[in-house]
Amino acid sequence: MSAQNPSSPSPVSDRRPHHAHWPKRLPHAITPPQTSLWMNLAISAQRYPDKPALAFLGEVMSYAELARQAEHMAAFLHSLGVEQGDRVILDMQNSPQLVVAHFAILRANAVVVPVNPMNRFEELKHYITDPDVKVAITTGDLAPELARASNALPAPKRLLHLIVTQFTDAFDPDAAGDDAPPEAWSSWLQTRHPLPALEGGQVHDWSEVLLNAHVLPGVIAGADDLAALPYTSGTTGLPKGCMHTHASLMHNAVAGSLWSGASMETVVLAVVPMFHITGMVSMMHAAIYSGATLVIMPRWDRELAGRLISKWRVTSWTNIPTMVIDLMASPNFARFDLSSLAYIGGGGAAMPQAVAQRLFEQFNLRYAEGYGLTETAAPSHSNPPDRPKQQCLGIPFMGCDARVVDPGTLRELPPGEQGEIVVHGPMVFQGYWKRPDATREAFFELDGKRFFRTGDLGRVDEEGYFFITDRLKRMINASGFKVWPAEVEALMFRHPAIQEACVIAAKDNYRGETVKAVVVLRPGQVGVVSEEDIMAWCRENMAVYKAPRIVQFVEALPKSGSGKVMWRALQEAETVAIA
Template sequence: MNKNHFKFWPPRLSKSLTIPKTTIYDNLVISTKKYPDKIAIHYYGRSITYTELLEEVEILAGYLKKKLGVEKQEKVLLFMQNSPQYLISFFAILRLRAVVVPINPMSTTQDLAFYVKDCDIKYAIIGEELYDNIVPLIKETSLNNIIVTSYSEYSGEYNENNDFKPNLANNNQKLSNVIFWKDALSETYQIDEYDGLEDDVAMIPYTSGTTGMPKGCIHPNRTIQANTVGASLWMNMTADAIPLLTLPLFHVTGLIHSALAPIQSGSTIVMMTRWDRDYAAKEMERHGCTHWINISTMLIDFLSNPNMNSYSLSSLQVIGGGGAPLPEAVGEQLYERTGLRYYEGYGLTETISHTHFNPPNRPKLQCLGIPSFDVDARVIDLATGSEVGPHELGELVVNGPQVFSGYYNREDENKVSHIEIDGKQFFRTGDIVKMDEEGYFFIVDRLKRMINASGFKVWPTEVEAILYKHPAVEQACVVSAPDKKRGETVKAFIILKTDFIGKIKEDEIIEWSKSQMAAYKYPRIIEFVESFPTTSSGKILWRELQEKS
């Protein structure tokens, strides 16, 4: 295990972390006891205290248990956008020692059928706008009870566009086993005292399926707690912190860094259901937001806002994220605007968010950071499995307290996704990285995304980082394209900055690229587009662009 990174560890922070034996649900109870009247959530003009939040969690848990019959370790599908109801549902499920199965709200009926069958799900709590996607499954699958909520039930005066207006209440097609949220919370049932354990399975989030069918990742309270507490300490999140929540809660980064860590700390969450750069800036100014964890595409959009200088961002203390490397040029733009350095992290669904953080006092741009508390991270040769030296490319493997218990019902994949080194089990991430002599890790790309151009390995992320240095480029996504001579060649989809639209041609960027990177790397094909397809968490769907090439 390389320990060079300890030289750059944040001052006055222990290098190891004792994980509490308490559960994620306990975190909410403890924070409520400590800060009963403190605001837990600001949501479009409405404020909810910790006491109010816990009371509604208890009421919903009672309904799920006594009315619907949800049992311990029963899997419950959570299918909605960011909202107070999401967190109320999340903790109510955990209150029963049942299992949260969080699903991307962009999922289709076919997607949902897979998840329901894979986990044998009988119960779901959903956002009203997703009703049509899930209701066909009631007769075709094990799903038989659905609680439906409209976000307008909790939004206040700042819901300026009336985005969350309910419609289902007037729908005569509502099935008998579909329950309205307000009806579920109108009944109070007494349930047994909570006796949850650290090894109870708490969540089964699904991987995005970038390397095949989605796989459920089994996470007990223990692994989730490791990153919840670790994130609070690393980001210096206290009860007086005010994080802005913009990443989706179904995604592990948004859940851990913008919800569970703040609740464990007793912080106040400023929650957004949908990304809107102007509204985000207004909320930062209105509430004095201190922390914002995002994704690079979200920050790029935020900084390109022509109205940016009209907002005060002086309250921000911590800004960072993961999911994709932040282009160096964007990081410098952020520093010029706010005086803050963006610090990136790295993680996976299998590790319930981060395994790596950049030290706040010494971050490096376009860098995954250094291993988090008690994480043993190594780089191994793709062919031999042996460790490689500094600056050599290889696959990242990790061992740590946040690593999942395994894929749900995927024994064969559990075997191939792990490797033993020095008597320890390491998870194989499938990400190609390199480590410098100081112990910082740098992403090169996904193993599956590599371009083989005339036998030369080209990593799209590296090419994208260089393209961002061109003054005309707002966003870039690099994919492979078929080539008769080279087998594959490099193609770049580019979104131009507004001032350059119609004033620059594709060939000009190709010529510029020749002087910036090796001959086998520079893009032979450039295509200007107005937008990229993205996931709801903001990741660019490069496979969709690949299919167009």
């Protein structure tokens, strides 16, 4: 645990110029509840038992039913031996079961390990072994890949229990109307997949688990205990777990609810993935705290999104800008009713100015861009909904002290000068799981405060608004998904035909950036293995957003005198070629 007390709002100096543009209805810092996140659901279920908590493809789950199912699942986890502080994998697309399972893990006093459902066999091994997980919860379509990963591990490292749900446990596959899923999703959503074999362990059916009558443990976890261990990749090595307490997540859940003007009457379009820190905190936890309704989409589909916003009178939509662009390009866009929207915003990529202007002129909606990392429990910055600036990260969030410093000297820089964006506040994580070395490198002290180094280069203007200018870290941003080249390279080296690989960013008109791999083949493989073969193998062995969309074969990679691959030279050559 860090010296910083995450449950106390950090006083932010009134000399900061952005306070002049702060929403007058809001405080600069808050005092969030000093309880576990589970209590947010328990309290909302007591206050609004019959109110819709979740809407999913034509089915509605009340707050009372959501709490009941979460308690049943928590009791079952406890019966399996899950104790306080134990880590449990949650590997799912957006669904009611994800929300139930997430809060069940918290109710069992355990720690949620959210996993990107696009991850494949080789990637999943790390999410089992690094956090020492023995229990995982997933859906039928993903269960075989998770079981395969576990079965490939040495016996002491394997999962002992796998709880599997089918999407049809939560909705009627014969449902029709505006809530009905696209026809293209039918085989994915409606198939009841057979349960896989788990070597040395047991597989449990979700629907049977919810019928259990096991005893619930007491609520032991408190504000300073670990609540979630989301993983983030970096410039080197395998993904690292970010240790978030109930307090750090609670802070941004409450702050996010206040910032967007949420209430129990808010209706949220939940399409941003809830395994991701933004969807988890700014959307799911903020909504449950407020007693709002989550209208859940398992994947993005512009026609379904338009129908759901219209039917449910959605008031709040956190998204990735590419979703807005796609929706507005629909031939049916004029038929959709967006008049209910009161808040629209997001991050992950810049919102094109022309699209933001159209939103304002046509719907009187100001798109509020924000900025945050897994390490900061989603937003560390956000644009004031009443005074946003376009192509801007926004101002430091509630309780957050953000600065721009010289990356070498760590000295604070004046407005207008480019430097590294650093963050201090109650939303900042406690450190990297089992990685004290990486934790030490990520933090430094300034003015008696512990600041986190984001690795992003930016500047702050005279009004206190932050702008990103470049990256200190080597990273690709593809439609809001962060792709870390070192991780992709490590996976590609497992291909028997690849001798060397260097991954860089290439321009993409829709995704902004896409993944390109510059590859040296092993002797004898030239003319035998094609670029398409490499791309197909990558799609089979890693999450699809990480898989290179472009492969270029070369005879050799540029190297420094010490033998290191000069990735920056390749990146600069790609940038010049585009220009």
